[in-house]
Amino acid sequence: MDTKQYKFVGKDFDIEAAPTKIDGYNDEDMAMVENVKGQIEANLKKLKKFQKKMYSRSRYGVVLVFQALDAAGKDSMIAHIFSGIDPVGFTVNNFKQPSKTDLSHDYLWRIHQKLPERGAIGVLNRSYYEDVLVSRVHPELILNANLPNVLSIADVNDAFWDGRYEDIRQFEKYLTRNGYVVLKFFLHVSKGEQKKRFERRITMPEKNWKFSASDIKERQYWDEYQLAYEKAINETATKKNPWYVIPSDSKWYSRLVVSDILTKRLGKLDLSFPEVTAEQKAAMDDALHRLENEKD
Numbered sequence: 001m002d003t004k005q006y007k008f009v010g011k012d013f014d015i016e017a018a019p020t021k022i023d024g025y026n027d028e029d030m031a032m033v034e035n036v037k038g039q040i041e042a043n044l045k046k047l048k049k050f051q052k053k054m055y056s057r058s059r060y061g062v063v064l065v066f067q068a069l070d071a072a073g074k075d076s077m078i079a080h081i082f083s084g085i086d087p088v089g090f091t092v093n094n095f096k097q098p099s100k101t102d103l104s105h106d107y108l109w110r111i112h113q114k115l116p117e118r119g120a121i122g123v124l125n126r127s128y129y130e131d132v133l134v135s136r137v138h139p140e141l142i143l144n145a146n147l148p149n150v151l152s153i154a155d156v157n158d159a160f161w162d163g164r165y166e167d168i169r170q171f172e173k174y175l176t177r178n179g180y181v182v183l184k185f186f187l188h189v190s191k192g193e194q195k196k197r198f199e200r201r202i203t204m205p206e207k208n209w210k211f212s213a214s215d216i217k218e219r220q221y222w223d224e225y226q227l228a229y230e231k232a233i234n235e236t237a238t239k240k241n242p243w244y245v246i247p248s249d250s251k252w253y254s255r256l257v258v259s260d261i262l263t264k265r266l267g268k269l270d271l272s273f274p275e276v277t278a279e280q281k282a283a284m285d286d287a288l289h290r291l292e293n294e295k296d
Contacts, residue, residue, distance in 0.1 A: 001260045008233060009242045015230040020190040021249035036252045040081060043259040046267070048085060051121060053271040055089040058119030060269055061180045064262070065127045068187035069225060070215040071197040073251045074125055077187065081259040082123070089120040095127060103145050107131045108171060118179050128171070129184075129232060132164050136228040137221050165235035172241040182241045183265060185258055186229060187248040191222055 025032060054060055066074045078092060093114040102110045108128055116122030135141045139156040150156060172182050198219070201211040218225075237243040244261055248254040276284070 001257065003244070003257060003261050003264070006244045006246055006257060006261070007242050008237045008245060009239045010237060011234040013230060013233045013237065013243070013245065015188075015226050015233075018188055018245050019247045020188050020193065021247050022253055025250050025253050027250045027252050033252050036256045040256055040259050043256075043263045044081065044083065044085070046263045047082075047259070050263070050266040050269075050271055051086060051089060053273055054121070054266075054269075055086075055119045056273050057271075058117065059179060060271070061116050061118040062121040062266070063115060063175060063180050063182045064121065064123045065129065065182065065184040066123065066125050066187065067127065067129050067133065067185070067229075068248070069189060069194060069222075070212075070218060071194050071201075072187040072189040072248050073254060074187060076251060077255055077258060078123055078125060080255050081262070085121075089116075090122075091116055091120065092123040092125060094125040095130060098144075107145065108167070115175075115180075128168060129236075132161065132168065132232045132235075133225070133228045136161065136231070137224045161231075162235075165232070168236050169238065169241075172236070172238075176240050181265060181269070183262060184236075184241065184243045185261075186233060186243060186245045187254060188245050189248045193249040194219065 027033060054062070066077065068074050082090065091114070095110070095114075098107070098110065111124070111128045114122070114124070139153055142150060142156045142160075143153070150160065175182055198211070198215060201207045233243045233245070244258075246254045246257050
């Protein structure tokens with residue numbers, strides 16, 4: 001699959017021009033779905049091999065950022081493309097509204113605590129980008145952090161946001177320099193598809209638990225969120241740490257695109273199991289000899 005069309009590295013992202021679906025693909029077509037599932041499974045096998053090599057050497061770490069509007073499919077994306085992955089060396093963290101303790105620190109503090117160790121894969125289901133997305137749509141939230149020189153909504157201005165974008169670019173640059181691969185995915189869903197998924201949450205008993213009145217409230221800010229995402233992606237997409245904007249009206253196709261990007265990126269790393277030294281080999285030979293000569 002050619003995934004270059006979903007990659008953005010500069011200020012050329014136009015959210016209105018970015019597709020939310022792929023022509024000719026339909027999640028209702030079971031033959032198409034089964035084909036996609038097969039490709040995802042093949043990618044998962046590769047990912048499992050990469051993960052073992054990563055964990056054995058602890059040289060690289062992987063940070064996967066998933067951002068999206070409500071009902072875009074983040075949770076199911078993570079569940080499907082990492083199905084059966086070894087839990088050792090794999091973490092998922094979901095960042096919601098910051099706590100009082102979080103607000104008493106810098107906004108990246110809670111993120112840094114949850115980053116994976118080198119050798120591991122860490123998924124951020126929502127992330128530090130919430131602080132330039134939700135907070136940009138609702139700037140009054142910034143006042144809760146009691147920041148110096150931010151005394152009113154008027155202080156949450158363009159200069160403030162430019163500083164945050166710079167923070168994020170430098171944070172990701174820092175991570176990359178310290179052995180982390182940062183992959184950022186925006187699951188781009190249409191307003192019409194989001195409406196259908198909300199309706200299913202209300203009308204289907206088995207999906208009722210997913211419904212939240214706050215989702216409907218935030219939908220009223222659709223246009224503001226579109227602008228916030230466009231701005232954030234344009235300001236933080238770089239050659240080293242690009243953004244991938246994934247058409248997500250079709251859940252299975254979006255899962256395939258993400259799994260393909262992930263496995264291709266990890267495939268470019270210098271991954272291998274540690275070489276055994278002569279001393280270690282001698283110790284293993286001795287251990288094997290002892291085991292073979294044990295009396296029952």
